[in-house]
Amino acid sequence: MNKKHHHKKGMSRRNFLGTASCAAVGSATFLTSILNLGLANSLAGMARPLISANGDYKALICILLSGGNDSFNMLVPRNGSHYTEYANTRSNLALPQGDLLPINFTDNNGKQFGLHPSMPEIQTLFNTNKLAFISNVGTLVEPITKTQYLNGSVPVPVGLLSHADQIQQWQTSIPQTRSSKGWGGRMADILQAGNANQNISMNISLSGTNIFQVGNSSTEYAIRASAGGSVGINVLEGTSALDIALKGGAESLLAQQYQDIFKSTFTNKINDSQSNHEEFSVAISQAPVLTTSFSDNPVSANMELIAKTIAVRDTLNVSRQTFFINFGGWDHHDEVLNNQVAMLSVLSKALSEFQSAMEELGVADCVTTFTASDFGRTLTSNGNGSDHAWGGNVMVMGDSVNGGQIYGEYPSLALDGNDDIGGAILLPSISTDEYFAELSKWFGVENADLMYVLPNVSNFYDPNSTSLPIGFMNI
Numbered sequence: 001m002n003k004k005h006h007h008k009k010g011m012s013r014r015n016f017l018g019t020a021s022c023a024a025v026g027s028a029t030f031l032t033s034i035l036n037l038g039l040a041n042s043l044a045g046m047a048r049p050l051i052s053a054n055g056d057y058k059a060l061i062c063i064l065l066s067g068g069n070d071s072f073n074m075l076v077p078r079n080g081s082h083y084t085e086y087a088n089t090r091s092n093l094a095l096p097q098g099d100l101l102p103i104n105f106t107d108n109n110g111k112q113f114g115l116h117p118s119m120p121e122i123q124t125l126f127n128t129n130k131l132a133f134i135s136n137v138g139t140l141v142e143p144i145t146k147t148q149y150l151n152g153s154v155p156v157p158v159g160l161l162s163h164a165d166q167i168q169q170w171q172t173s174i175p176q177t178r179s180s181k182g183w184g185g186r187m188a189d190i191l192q193a194g195n196a197n198q199n200i201s202m203n204i205s206l207s208g209t210n211i212f213q214v215g216n217s218s219t220e221y222a223i224r225a226s227a228g229g230s231v232g233i234n235v236l237e238g239t240s241a242l243d244i245a246l247k248g249g250a251e252s253l254l255a256q257q258y259q260d261i262f263k264s265t266f267t268n269k270i271n272d273s274q275s276n277h278e279e280f281s282v283a284i285s286q287a288p289v290l291t292t293s294f295s296d297n298p299v300s301a302n303m304e305l306i307a308k309t310i311a312v313r314d315t316l317n318v319s320r321q322t323f324f325i326n327f328g329g330w331d332h333h334d335e336v337l338n339n340q341v342a343m344l345s346v347l348s349k350a351l352s353e354f355q356s357a358m359e360e361l362g363v364a365d366c367v368t369t370f371t372a373s374d375f376g377r378t379l380t381s382n383g384n385g386s387d388h389a390w391g392g393n394v395m396v397m398g399d400s401v402n403g404g405q406i407y408g409e410y411p412s413l414a415l416d417g418n419d420d421i422g423g424a425i426l427l428p429s430i431s432t433d434e435y436f437a438e439l440s441k442w443f444g445v446e447n448a449d450l451m452y453v454l455p456n457v458s459n460f461y462d463p464n465s466t467s468l469p470i471g472f473m474n475i
Contacts, residue, residue, distance in 0.1 A: 064210075078100045139431070171184075184215075189217050302325050375389055379424040441473070
């Protein structure tokens with residue numbers, strides 16, 4: 001991959017702070033201090049209302065396929081020598097050519113493509129221009145070629161091929177260090193102030209605590225499909241005689257004024273949490289009944305609850321929201337073919353159902369859903385599965401997506417080819433920074449703030465550019 005050259009002109013104070021932390025100083029320690037202590041946010045004064053509270057609604061939905069999706073069996077070359085190359089490399093993991101679901105796209109090399117046979121809904125979404133693929137995306141510190149990788153002349157992500165490190169880096173997009181702050185959280189640091197309702201976080205998780213949605217001043221608000229929404233404090237929610245008695249005692253304790261700062265902070269937090277729960281519960285109870293039918297599985301149930309939450313956006317008085325779902329179980333060192341039949345079917349149905357619900361609510365152009373995963377997997381079989389690798393394919397869905405396209409260059413699947421760095425591991429050709437920068441810009445992050453959200457982005461894309469990093473979003 002060729003490194004892009006950028007010309008920095010008229011650098012603002014905010015850009016200077018971002019550039020100093022990532023380029024001029026060149027210190028991972030200083031970068032960690034800036035991000036973890038929130039100095040960039042406080043010094044640059046970034047938190048500010050950028051958006052109208054009475055319109056211009058946008059939501060980003062992140063579906064993390066944790067474990068490492070074998071995405072070169074999700075999107076597959078299906079014609080002539082291209083399929084033959086795939087079949088020879090993948091051996092007993094190759095899908096039969098006749099089983100692939102054709103999509104209406106041919107790349108510049110004459111490759112035609114098909115999808116895993118368990119993804120007919122994704123096939124329809126792609127062929128109706130509501131979904132796009134981005135090929136060979138991965139965590140990168142800087143642009144890197146195969147030669148540079150082999151001679152060690154360019155830094156690579158910390159803990160490359162490690163689940164713990166790579167799942168973290170897909171959420172932080174800071175692969176040169178281990179950070180506890182995510183790019184979704186850093187977006188909220190900037191944009192949360194634009195929501196008229198400050199009681200409930202801009203970032204809503206259906207999978208509990210996560211890194212993606214934690215910023216320097218932001219964190220996630222957790223809801224659960226199994227609970228039908230927000231979860232309150234048990235002792236304040238029960239209806240039995242004992243619960244009512246306990247509730248009275250708990251409320252008395254929570255109503256007291258404490259001189260001890262720790263007791264005071266604790267009780268205030270509990271009171272605020274319960275108040276926010278009650279506010280959210282009242283709003284979600286007013287969600288319209290959707291005619292869209294969702295499947296009976298946890299992923300579809302989560303997507304249905306997200307749809308209901310988006311439906312009451314005016315009641316909640318918000319104009320920006322992110323949602324996070326962790327769909328786990330993709331670490332298929334064994335039985336990859338059988339596991340993907342079931343799991344890709346669940347994902348395909350859930351995405352299609354959610355898109356239908358967004359269309360029913362009239363907000364399909366305001367909501368963008370994207371996938372992420374720890375890493376791609378080896379092209380070769382380990383016997384009955386595949387092992388940890390690097391570059392992989394992702395999906396983006398919504399009416400603001402320039403769908404029906406495969407963005408980036410789908411790599412050669414030949415062993416020892418230009419994209420194989422050894423062990424049938426593919427070197428990414430698109431960085432997570434480019435992927436996330438485009439989503440961030442669509443979401444409302446201004447050019448001047450991109451380096452706060454994505455500190456490495458200038459290694460791949462000029463934050464002040466009027467063009468998009470990849471081109472898959474209609475902005």
